[in-house]
Amino acid sequence: MNGLSMRGMEKSFGAVRVLDGVDFDVRPGEVHALLGMNGAGKSTLMNILAGAIPPDAGTITIDGTIYTFSSPREAKQAGIGLVVQEVDTALFPGLPIYENVAADEFVHVKQRPIRSLRQEKERAAALLRRVGLSLPPTKLVRDCSLHEKQLIVLAKVLSSNARYIILDEPTAALSEAETRRLFAIIDELKQQGVGFIYISHKLKEVQEIADRLTILRDGRVVYHGGARSLPLEDIVLHMTGTKRTAAAKQARTYRSDIAFAARGILIDKTGTTVDLYAHRGEIVGIAGLVGAGKTELAESLIAHRNTSGEWEIDGRRYVFSSPYEAIDAGLCLIPEERRKQGLFLPESVKTNLTVRLLSRLSRWQWISWAKEAAEADGLVRSLGVHPPSSTTVVRHLSGGNQQKVVIGKWLNTNARVFLFDEPTKGIDVHAKQEVFSIIRSLADEGKTVLYFSSEFQELLDICDTIYVMVDGRLLARLPAAELTYEQLVYYCSGGEIHEPASRFHNAVEKNGAVHS
Template identity: 35%
Template sequence: MSSPTASLLRLEGVSKRYGVTLALNDVYFDLRAGEVHALMGENGAGKSTLMKILAGNVERDSGRILVDGQEVEIRSPRDARAHGIAIIHQELNTVPAMTVAENLSLGAEPRTKLGTLDRRRVLREAREKLARIGATIDPRRPLGSLSIGMQQMVEIARAVSENARILVLDEPTAALSRAEAQALYALIGQMRAAGVAMVYISHRMEEVWQLADRVTVFRDGAYVGTGTMSELAPSDVVRMMVGRPVADLYHHEPRRPGAPVLDVESLSGDGIGPVSFRVHAGEVVCMAGLIGSGRTEVARLLFGADRRLSGEVRIAGRPSHPADPHAAIRDGFGFVPEDRKAQGLFLDHSVEANIAISTLRRFATAGVVRAGRARDAVLDQMRRLRLRLNALPLPVRALSGGNQQKAALARWLLRDSAVLILDEPTRGVDIGAKREIYEVIDGLASAGKAVLVISSDLPEAIGISDRLLVMRGGRIVKELRSADTNEEEVMLHATGAALQTTPAMEGANP
């Protein structure tokens, strides 16, 4: 292993411009063998551009890249691989329809003497590659049949098999369960011990403090600073990222809930329930619990996306029995799903179309949409959410993750839904955009809306809500007042490890 202070990778004065936008401005970064170096910054800070330069997908305009102290050129992915650099993207670069083994040999398929594909060797080498990282995955399985966490392990196995010395991990736990994340952490520890240098891009502070040796912060395409984890506190990094101190990320004024808006009684579905709870006007209620506890399934039942087996739901006293999401929207529900790209947005349609789509009838006369009126209303919501107005005609896929989430939120703000369900509303969103989303949620509550949030981020769940409904095994097992609880108490109930067994609640009505 190299000396602990020797730079395996070093970038000096690297800049990249896209038209009038300066994506990277004279940035510095260095990476040592056997370390995990976190790269942090808000969306648009330059992290993705740096990653593309290292991957060979785009070329820098100026500056130097040094590997082992020698200046190198990285003009293509092949150049990156030749210098031992591998990128594990948040959206995996794999072929789901092919087997695990075929994915592991893709681009370097072994051949028989006759020139045909050597399938036995493909399978044998796949097992060896998986064993190298301790992954017990059947290489004959179609990759798409595996969980996201297991697919990620396959991509890491491929990178390690190519003798990657520098591994860039982009939001690697964003879609992983707790168990999968823990398995990834263990693998990162193994690679660190083997001298692999890792650039770790994440918005999750607790994860960064658990894994990283050092952190570098970019802001607005510029280098802000580097420090060791022992030198910095999370508040220091947040201040570096946003350019100002953040005293209390979750601060909101005490709320005074009004009458019940959402009243759920004995709701059940496939493997879910019965669950009973209320959300009042001017209140934020958060469903907490581990992945698989049934939180998202409850949201889907309410929104008509899954079939309800029994139970009663009322919105402002009116029964709601939606057969599909269209009927749920008509009843007064708005829903931002966990997977905004697959379920919440039309990625190839414009920002304007995505925001207006659920409210077009309001702007129609004799069945013809008055485009000017609709556009003005959309622009009002974009201003409210601090979305760039010149993004109006862009396909929504062109926006950053945080701005895509704002577009998804804007749709329901325009619709003026009585009940808003937000499933993991800040997943994959930077610290600045998180704060803006929290302000929107607080504003909705202040305007008398009933807001139901699902969050796996316990500080967030406690910090933004008035009450917590803790789920386990498809049922609500505990109701907690957010102001009177902490992460440990929530986890005790979420895992079933509470000292006194708490029977599943038939109702969680205050």
């Protein structure tokens, strides 16, 4: 019997039942979407399939053969491939593409096929063509774009003859054009008999690309059927167990004094300079398409990238030359790539939450374990981290709970200006609302928030003011309440900005520090 089948999968971590008799299958040449809120059991089910963790019960059958995986290597040998969300973690940036494509053979194959250097490059080039890339195989991975890296990982997976490929949030950081190209490649591979497991929180994309979908809630299958026959509202209902109702945006007030300003900040990647400002308690959005320079601006503001310019925080002027100086002055960054840049994955929730507080929790360079535990437990409760244990290893948390930890480590510091770069990337609807609640609470406390995102509806929902960013430049500063979704898309796509832009260009900080 052809196809991949998982039957009666069960898994518990301590007293918490994560999977409760889950059935899931994939046919050759189809895309089967796996949906569910963060913590529903998706990651655990896929980790079992990829050989990363063993199930407590259940069977895996692939093309008529029953398998029990004790390692990812065994899963790969059985034809399972995984394209992870953070593709940089699956590649060696300092090596050329062809060596990355063949890397698994060096590690996992006892008797590696003997191929000349020319044959290695030709093989890699053929695999790159199969995924729609025309890059030279000698190009270093670190010089590739994020979209190119994602397709390189896909080529690497195909090099091991994977027949069933797990795609984890594959379009989370892709532009619309890059998403179209990825979908075309998936369609081509489907014709070659490759089956895909597609995990995403972009439900409209799921309906477009998937043939079938399975929805998990609390470790159980609550829906299984055709992807296009179920309306979006019903998908959300199955995922959450409650009806989603449209809520009007709550009007917010913030102080008139400017708490944060930046002038002449150089974005070295685009060669542009940026001026911006934000009032105390204001949530300011930076809206732009993928590739507009939002992440580069956020990293320049925290002085992580080579930059220049002048900062002002609570009336005091600064010139930063390192993130240490920016953080010491009251800035903090919640980065887009939380697993790569925001967390110590092998460490506990407690260690991650208290890493910025060690000077307060230690004496004579000795950490008070009691103080550290009390601090972490308090943050876990206030943030609503699930499971509610500060001793849990952070890599075992869902994406939404990991994001809470990334935010939480800054809450009891001197941070006054919070930079959120794509903070809802790869997290579900419920977790997004929890992150929004944290952000609003920070603003209500008088903190200043800059929210960098290509999710335009999120910006309209949470922000007081929105800057429009195109090709590394801020073109307008607009009241969020006066914008529609369609206008914001139009402006960020390069559309002409009319009257509201004049207010932006003429706005001047009252004390003359920054002309925006």
